[in-house]
Amino acid sequence: MTKRYVGSLLVGVLIGVVVGVFLGWEQYPVEYTNSPLSALAPYYQDEYTLMVAEGYQYDQDINAALERLQPLGKPNVFDYIQDLTERYISQSNVPAIPVMVALSEAVGRLTPIMEIYRMTPVPSPTPMVSQ
């Protein structure tokens, strides 16, 4: 009687643990809601970096751009910028390439593959006080 009871309990626990682990890791894993930028999925990290690169085009402040990239927690942010730029080039992500190349150039990571995507500087017109 006791043997049967204990045996049934053990079998039940075994089944329960398997089910519980499946639920806890696969079906209903822990969802974090107070995450840092460094925990973002790679896609969103790339998207964030692209936005920072576009922001650099707006304000031309490379220090501010690098500061904005710090929360991503990359060990070497210059390497990361270069890698992402070269990845966008290899993926022909046309809209993203020029701004990322400009950011790479600003941090001194303009590689030969990026050269042809550099934005051509536009000569500034002569200001006139009045017409």
Next chain:
Amino acid sequence: MRAGGGGLSWFALILGVAIGIGAGLFYTWEIDPIIEHNTAPWQLGKAAREDYVVAVALSYAHNRDLTLAFNRLLALKPEQNVWQLVADVACERVKTGKTVSNSDIRVIRALEQLYRPQGASGCADGLYPTPAPLVFVTPIPSPTATPTLPPPPTKTPTPSSVAIVSPPVLPTPTPAVGERFIVTRTQSFCDPNVDGVIEVRVYDEAGEGIPGVPVTVLWSGSETERFYTGLQPERGLEYADFQMTPGRTYTVTIPGLVSAPPQVEAAPCRAELDGEMVTVTTSYWVNFQQRAR
């Protein structure tokens, strides 16, 4: 309670399953949860959300793609209107003193450029107005009349009476629904004789002026005025203008516009009139052109 001849106690089995599930969930949620590596923007904490919104605003300040900015903000799954979220971030940055450096000021301006035209507002409204743009004028060469010799008198006799038939007046072309236009020029100028005027010109693919195009100007969130090109033929069939009120920001658009509608600000500027510097309101040239198919 016992299973019919199977040698199992159903009670013990169910109790065991319950204990096992509890233990399994405790282990997977508390002791060894899945390592966080695939977080979406909506899961970001407050500081990270602020960084993300700032990046969206700076990106928008560069590319002026409102739809893209909206979709990026939507990824944050905000509890309120996405534009109000941007306004709140700007307000929070002002309150917490993140307005020290030039970069901080530009961030506030970028945030404001994103949320204010969409009707949102916050405590950062108008604190750091965008300075009036510098006036860069590209001199347009005026056509020089080339002297030509008068044509020699022809020897062909002219009929004494010739019926002069004027060419038929063709209906003026107006853009059909579905035409796609882009903004080709948005440029400010400071002219004491043209005080706060938006000069709109609409061209077709070949660069010919299109009359009869309805131009809509929006301001203050809900005010609009519509006027048409070609009503001042002495200025060209493509031409229409609008008188601005100083201090307001206007959005100019036409039907079929596929690029972001330009925004202009009736900001004060200084210009020379009869040897004296006077303050007038900035005027703008805004050109639209049909996009090549």
